[in-house]
Amino acid sequence: MPGPSLLDRRLLIVTGKGGVGKSTISAALASVAARRGKRVLVCELNTQERIAPLLGAPPAGSSVREVRPGLSTVVITPHEAMREYGLMVLKFRTIYDAVFENRVVRYFLQVIPSLAELVMLGKVLHEVRAREGGRPRWDLVILDAPATGHAVQLLRVPSALLDTVPAGPLRSDARWMQDLLVDPEVTALSIVTLPEEMPVTEAIELDAQVRGDLGIPRAALFVNAMPALRFDGAEREALLALQGEPSPVGPAAWAAVLQSRRAEQAERYRARARAALDLPTVVVPLLAVAEWGPPAVEQVAALLGREL
Numbered sequence: 001m002p003g004p005s006l007l008d009r010r011l012l013i014v015t016g017k018g019g020v021g022k023s024t025i026s027a028a029l030a031s032v033a034a035r036r037g038k039r040v041l042v043c044e045l046n047t048q049e050r051i052a053p054l055l056g057a058p059p060a061g062s063s064v065r066e067v068r069p070g071l072s073t074v075v076i077t078p079h080e081a082m083r084e085y086g087l088m089v090l091k092f093r094t095i096y097d098a099v100f101e102n103r104v105v106r107y108f109l110q111v112i113p114s115l116a117e118l119v120m121l122g123k124v125l126h127e128v129r130a131r132e133g134g135r136p137r138w139d140l141v142i143l144d145a146p147a148t149g150h151a152v153q154l155l156r157v158p159s160a161l162l163d164t165v166p167a168g169p170l171r172s173d174a175r176w177m178q179d180l181l182v183d184p185e186v187t188a189l190s191i192v193t194l195p196e197e198m199p200v201t202e203a204i205e206l207d208a209q210v211r212g213d214l215g216i217p218r219a220a221l222f223v224n225a226m227p228a229l230r231f232d233g234a235e236r237e238a239l240l241a242l243q244g245e246p247s248p249v250g251p252a253a254w255a256a257v258l259q260s261r262r263a264e265q266a267e268r269y270r271a272r273a274r275a276a277l278d279l280p281t282v283v284v285p286l287l288a289v290a291e292w293g294p295p296a297v298e299q300v301a302a303l304l305g306r307e308l
């Protein structure tokens with residue numbers, strides 16, 4: 001188990017292959033942390049908003065909004081982040097509006113590669129180090145990061161700038177951003193996977209990049225949607241023998257055999273991911289719900305609350 005330290009970091013980055021449950025795990029972690037009295041912010045980047053609805057709240061949009069006590073969410077878009085960045089640098093809205101009107105912002109976002117990533121990551125990290133009333137504004141910022149390749153691209157921006165940009169404001173921004181990202185007291189990256197071939201392969205490749213040139217501290221592996229091992233070998237033999245029975249027994253027995261084969265396969269992929277990543281591992285069961293929503297997320301949160 002990751003131990004108590006996972007929720008004690010200041011920035012948790014959650015990534016993994018598309019569709020594996022990154023937003024679900026992010027929302028559930030936020031729910032657990034907020035229930036423990038932490039002030040939590042969950043950030044999504046330039047995407048169809050998912051976190052607030054998963055927590056049973058209406059969409060928050062691009063300004064930070066508290067969706068339940070102690071738990072806020074925000075969707076960061078390049079355009080809004082760029083605008084805030086401009087405002088921070090230029091200080092006054094009137095000057096900003098004069099110098100940096102929409103058309104210009106759109107132009108810069110298009111012509112400077114990775115500027116969109118830079119300003120979005122900058123906004124997240126700005127929230128991580130923001131202070132209010134003599135203490136950090138947030139105890140915990142959770143980044144529901146993009147899927148694998150895009151996440152690597154995003155997280156590589158500060159170090160890429162440090163390699164290429166000469167001394168100046170852009171370089172000093174890249175410096176503090178990179179320092180935060182690689183600080184084990186501050187940041188921890190978690191990888192989510194399904195116990196299936198492609199997601200596990202992608203998780204292993206991603207992990208190698210995180211350990212390698214990204215150098216971001218890793219915290220945990222989440223194996224999500226794990227089917228239960230319900231039957232042992234003898235029971236499976238008995239079920240196979242029932243296949244020829246009339247409905248519903250025969251078809252039900254066959255379905256049970258299929259489920260048990262899938263569960264065995266999942267177990268092998270879980271073990272493969274666990275061995276390759278060598279990280280504290282949290283297994284989240286496959287939940288049988290008709291529609292994925294807040295009750296399912298709260299079930300996941302209850303489980304994480306027991307494990308973390």
Ligand SMILES: Nc1ncnc2c1ncn2[C@@H]1O[C@H](COP(=O)(O)OP(=O)(O)OP(=O)(O)O)[C@@H](O)[C@H]1O
Pocket residue numbers: 017018019020021022023024025050147224225226284285286287288292
């Ligand atoms: N533990 C689980 N049991 C059953 N189904 C699950 C579980 N976790 C997630 N799902 C299903 O997977 C879907 C995708 O989950 P989620 O949106 O959290 O993934 P994601 O990695 O954030 O996706 P994306 O890459 O699109 O952002 C959910 O809508 C739900 O249907």
Ligand SMILES: [Mg+2]
Pocket residue numbers: 022023024050144
């Ligand atoms: Mg998502």
